[in-house]
Structures are given as C-alpha cells and as structure tokens.
Amino acid sequence: MALEDNSGGSNYATMRFKPESEHGANNGLKIARDRLEKVKQEFPWISYGDLWTLAGVCAVQEAQGPKVPWRPGRIDGYDHHCTPDGRLPDGSKAQDHLRDIFYRMGFNDQEIVALSGAHAMGRCHTDRSGFDGPWTFSPTTFTNDYFKLLFDEKWSWRKWNGPAQFTDSKTKSLMMLPSDMSLTKDKEFKKHAKAYANDADLFFKEYVVSLPHSSPSSKR
Structure with missing residues (x-):
C-alpha cells in the first residue's frame, strides 16, 4: 500500500x-x-x-x-x-522528516508544532521507544511547559548507551528528542514554538484546532 x-x-x-x-x-x-x-x-x-x-x-x-x-x-x-510502516514521526530525526510525515497528512507548520506540544505529557521508556525520560517536570498535566522548557533550559547531548537524545544541563532529569530540538532551530517552527511558550491559552486553542480526533475522517 x-x-x-x-x-x-x-x-x-x-x-x-x-x-x-x-x-x-x-x-x-x-x-x-x-x-x-x-x-x-x-x-x-x-x-x-x-x-x-x-x-x-x-x-x-x-x-x-x-x-x-x-x-x-x-x-x-x-x-x-493495515497501513504500511514508516508513516509516524521518528524522534531521532529533525525538521525535514517532520515535514515529510505531517505534510503528507495535510498538516502545516503551525499544526506540526502544536501537536508536538502533547509531549508535555508522558515520558519515553527504554523498553518501548529506546529513549528514556519525561519531557517536563509534570508529565501527568497538560501544559505549555514543553515549549517553555525548550527555550528556558540549556540542553546538551546525554552521555549514555541509548539512542541520541538531549538532557537538561541543570537537573539532568528531563529529556528532549532530536525532533523536539528541531522546533528551536527551524525558523518557521521556532516562531510557533515561541508563541506557545509565551501564551498557554494560544497553545490550547491551536492544539484543539490542529487535532484530527474531532471527526471520523481523521488525517493520517
């Protein structure tokens, strides 16, 4: 297919x-x-x-x-x-990959960034994705902290035996994926990520609009 x-x-x-x-x-x-x-x-x-x-x-x-x-x-x-493999984002890759994945589904740059904000919740597990750690200090609460931390914290490559990922230099308890960090490096992505970091209400509003879950004919 x-x-x-x-x-x-x-x-x-x-x-x-x-x-x-x-x-x-x-x-x-x-x-x-x-x-x-x-x-x-x-x-x-x-x-x-x-x-x-x-x-x-x-x-x-x-x-x-x-x-x-x-x-x-x-x-x-x-x-x-069943659909073929390779349609979902790979956290080890950057902005070109995100666009390849999401543009095919009809999403634009703003929607890609808004949907990435769901990383405010949950964490990665080594026995699943291979990556390890939470993105925020409150992984059971939906906030705009993911965006704030992207810009407020200093991130460095984590030294470990797992796949390449970033850790916050201050506490070394948080993580970001290469795909997450691309939101701070790509000019268009960064514009939206900064806006969401500064305005939680804007993030909530545009996250809802970006979601495909509201109707049966979801994007994918």
Whole structure:
C-alpha cells in the first residue's frame, strides 16, 4: 500500500492487527489498548476507533488540558486495511522528516508544532521507544511547559548507551528528542514554538484546532 494513498487514520482502528500493531512507532501502545479493551467488553457497541479517540480527548481534558470537540462515526476494519510502516514521526530525526510525515497528512507548520506540544505529557521508556525520560517536570498535566522548557533550559547531548537524545544541563532529569530540538532551530517552527511558550491559552486553542480526533475522517 503506498504511503500517499490517503488511507489510515483512526477509522478502521487497524492497530489491533499485525503487522501494524508491531510497528516501531506503536511500540508500547498495547498497554493502552489492553486497558481500553475492558471498556470495549462492557460497551461492545462502540467501535475501537471511537473508543480510542474518545479516550484520548478525555485524557487531555482530565489532565487539565483543553476540551476537545469529538464526534462518533468511525468503523472497525480488518487486517487487510493495515497501513504500511514508516508513516509516524521518528524522534531521532529533525525538521525535514517532520515535514515529510505531517505534510503528507495535510498538516502545516503551525499544526506540526502544536501537536508536538502533547509531549508535555508522558515520558519515553527504554523498553518501548529506546529513549528514556519525561519531557517536563509534570508529565501527568497538560501544559505549555514543553515549549517553555525548550527555550528556558540549556540542553546538551546525554552521555549514555541509548539512542541520541538531549538532557537538561541543570537537573539532568528531563529529556528532549532530536525532533523536539528541531522546533528551536527551524525558523518557521521556532516562531510557533515561541508563541506557545509565551501564551498557554494560544497553545490550547491551536492544539484543539490542529487535532484530527474531532471527526471520523481523521488525517493520517
């Protein structure tokens, strides 16, 4: 299946099937899928695509993030609908790669930066992505701290046996990926990242607008 055939997205929820479930960028998501499977068993009438996207927008809201409009209507597909590997961002690469990935899905530079702000939540695990550490000091709260830390902290290459990543020079407890640091180096990306660092309300507003989860015909 070609990389630019407009297939994919949350419709069909094909991450349930191999080989898509084993794509490198999906590593670790089985934990979330298994957790949501309990909900699916209790409410079998909801499609996996609707369940997963609804869980995502609820998680953002419960983490003190913005309220994301959401509509049902996704349908469950089959294994032959699985999309090819290589469609999701690689954290080890920089701005050209991000544009290649997101432009194909119809996103622009501002939307790429806004969606990157979701790194305010969670952390990387060596047994999943290979990378290690949280992006912010409050990884269970949705804030604009990711952008603020990108510019306020001094970042240096981490000296360790894992893949190339950055660590904050002050506490050495945070991390940034090469793809994250590209937001501070690329002129167009930096413009939006700076704006979000200075204005949390603007980030929340443009994050919601950039999200593909609000309708069944999601970008991907």
